[in-house]
Amino acid sequence: MSSRDLTIIGYLSVLAAGITLQIAGIRRPDRLPSLGRVLSHVMQSRTGRVGIIVAWAWVGLHFFAR
């Protein structure tokens, strides 16, 4: 297995972990928060809200703008 394959498996593992957490958060909200609930908590303050939105804007800039 090449380094490229291992790197791609690593990314897919992180993605799978995120999807698993989201499903667990939706099915058992009393035990684990979904991503939406975590973001709502982080975005209570202006710093958190603007910081998260900047991270979102950065993704768009990263892929499309220079």
Next chain:
Amino acid sequence: MTDGAGEAAENPPAARANAGRVSAGRVAASGLRQPIVAILLLIALFTAVSGKPLDGVLTLSVATLLSLEAARSRQPGAARDPGARATECPAASVSADQPRRGLRTVLARAAWLAAGGLYCAVVGSFSRYSWPATTSVVALGCLMIAIGWQGPLIRRPLPAGEPLRRAWWWAVVLVSGGLLELGSLLQQPHLTTDSYAHPTVSALTDPLLASHPGRSVVLGGWLLTGWFLAGR
């Protein structure tokens, strides 16, 4: 009474103006206490050194503004984060603030979806990194930041209690993804040259973003994520 206090007593607007002024050291100290500001500064640094100065300028500018805001809010007598929502949001007020569902809501959502679809189709037709694509994405990003600065668009009941204490699981996943991406970036032959053996997410998505439909689909996902965040 000191001269400054005397001036403040005689001239309240001047006192308010002085209260708004903060030193650079206080701004830096207040900003670095905020984890999100520190993360934005790291993003700005790594983005700038990897050959994307525009991304770095945007994140650095907002990190500076947030630091300034944090320093001002720490001053005696300053209003506490005017853009923040109340810690507790009673269910009654939440339901009262929610927009009434009906034909107008459906039409408004349909209009937003049509506008989003048009944006994806038009901006997706532009080449990556061209000036029309750059202008379109920067304009939308700045608009969203300005909206987010004002406050939440929709009031929602805040999560609390036992489940929230397990939010660190999400931090583990996000940090793992970030470290994997950073490791791949640092193993490239040069920060601006992709590596086949250690591809970053950007390198892996290049084939998808090479076509008009691919760019439109990715832009659609980006817009939907923005819509999701706007509703937080």
